[in-house]
Amino acid sequence: MDPETTPHASGSGLFLVRNSRSGTAVIRSDPAPTFAERLPEAVVHELAEDEDLDEAVAAAMQGDPAPQVLGIYGGDGSVSRMAHLARRNDRPMLALPGGTFNHFVRALGLDSIETAIDAYDAGSTVEVGVAEAAADDDAPITVLNVVSVGAYPELIEERERRTSLGKWIGGVVATAGALRRAEPLTIVRAGRRARVWSVFVSVGRNDPERVATMQRQEAEAGVLDIRIHHARGSKVRALASLAFGERSAAVLRALRLYPRDEDVERLVLREFEITVRPEPGHPSVFVHDGELEERDPGGFRLRCVARPHALTVFAPPAAD
Known part of the structure; x- marks a missing residue:
């Protein structure tokens, strides 16, 4: 230093x-x-x-x-x-x-x-990798954990409108509302169109069993770990995929409510770009590290890039 x-x-x-x-x-x-x-x-x-x-x-x-x-x-x-x-x-x-x-x-x-x-x-410091996320022609935003489009941002948007109820009660009400209103959105990547429930772009490699990779798993992140949940399952599976607790995910798997492996596409890349096109009447939003970003109703282009060793943070030495 x-x-x-x-x-x-x-x-x-x-x-x-x-x-x-x-x-x-x-x-x-x-x-x-x-x-x-x-x-x-x-x-x-x-x-x-x-x-x-x-x-x-x-x-x-x-x-x-x-x-x-x-x-x-x-x-x-x-x-x-x-x-x-x-x-x-x-x-x-x-x-x-x-x-x-x-x-x-x-x-x-x-x-x-x-x-x-x-x-x-x-x-004691560690050099931390981050991601930079840019919507359309906006300046890039620093991301530490994950960027997401689809079911999770809609859930957050629904909860934001119920802030008077508090985070936990508002979250329960928002989940019920999101389950009722959930619809797949369209993404376009490299000229290919897909209907999906959600896309999660995690900073660094993450748990291969998860769909909603909310928490990063490593400090020196030089790649993006991407989970695309294709819309081949039910609304219940779409909401169940948002379980990021290990126990919650295990219970949902036991009940056969968790998304099937064949419905989740997994990619590890240094750069990732998609065009997002929500259904009419649905918010045009994305979430990064729990922060909701609203875009024009017609959709937007989202580009994420991994930036290794981009930030110095005070932390204990990483375990071998």
């Missing part, structure tokens, strides 16, 4: 953003005392309700001196956005688990705030 970016145990040179809106579905203790005790010289910025993370980081980077490390306490969406900003500003990232699932940090062995700060104090 460059000496100029070597962290201090006190937190000097660290700009740490706390997104208090993350992880509201999980009961956890207030991290402020830990920050005050272990990172007393860090600048801890509480993200306001209507404040944009990009603007908060941009303002910090204009300071004198500018932060040496960018930190984030939040869920996968917040961590993903901070990863994009860390890459843009050529800074290492300190990621602290503060969301509901924390898929990315768990994959790096960061199961607690203390573990992450221990790695920061020790100057």
Whole structure:
């Protein structure tokens, strides 16, 4: 690591953003005392309700001196956005688990705030591969876990419209609504058209038994692991495919509700591009790291590219 970016145990040179809106579905203790005790010289910025993370980081980077490390306490969406900003500003990232699932940090062995700060104090970092996803001619977005179109984004879109019910109850209601309204969408890849329930583009190689590859499985990801669930099964199978817990998937397989192997196409590529054409009346959306992106109703072109060794993250050394 460059000496100029070597962290201090006190937190000097660290700009740490706390997104208090993350992880509201999980009961956890207030991290402020830990920050005050272990990172007393860090600048801890509480993200306001209507404040944009990009603007908060941009303002910090204009300071004198500018932060040496960018930190984030939040869920996968917040961590993903901070990863994009860390890459843009050529800074290492300190990621602290503060969301509901924390898929990315768990994959790096960061199961607690203390573990992450221990790695920061020790100057222990890993070089992480990411994906860049671009819709139509938009600028690429940094992705840490997965990009998806089809059933899962529609489920998220349905849940977003029921935020007043809370994440868990809203999720149950959204699942019922998605099951009722689910329709395959059309994708076009390399001139070939297909009707599919969903497409998942995972950063790095993933569990071959899963369809919904929500959590990455490796740090040094140099490829994209793609699962295309072709629309040859029922709506129930389409929703069952979204089970990303090992136990849930096992139960669904035992009940013969999980998609058949022959209905799931698996690809491992460095680049992947499709045109997405949803059915009339269905949202034109995709999801990356739990963040919903809306597009024009007529559909969109989605391109994903693997970028190995693209981000430096404080984490324990990877196990052999």
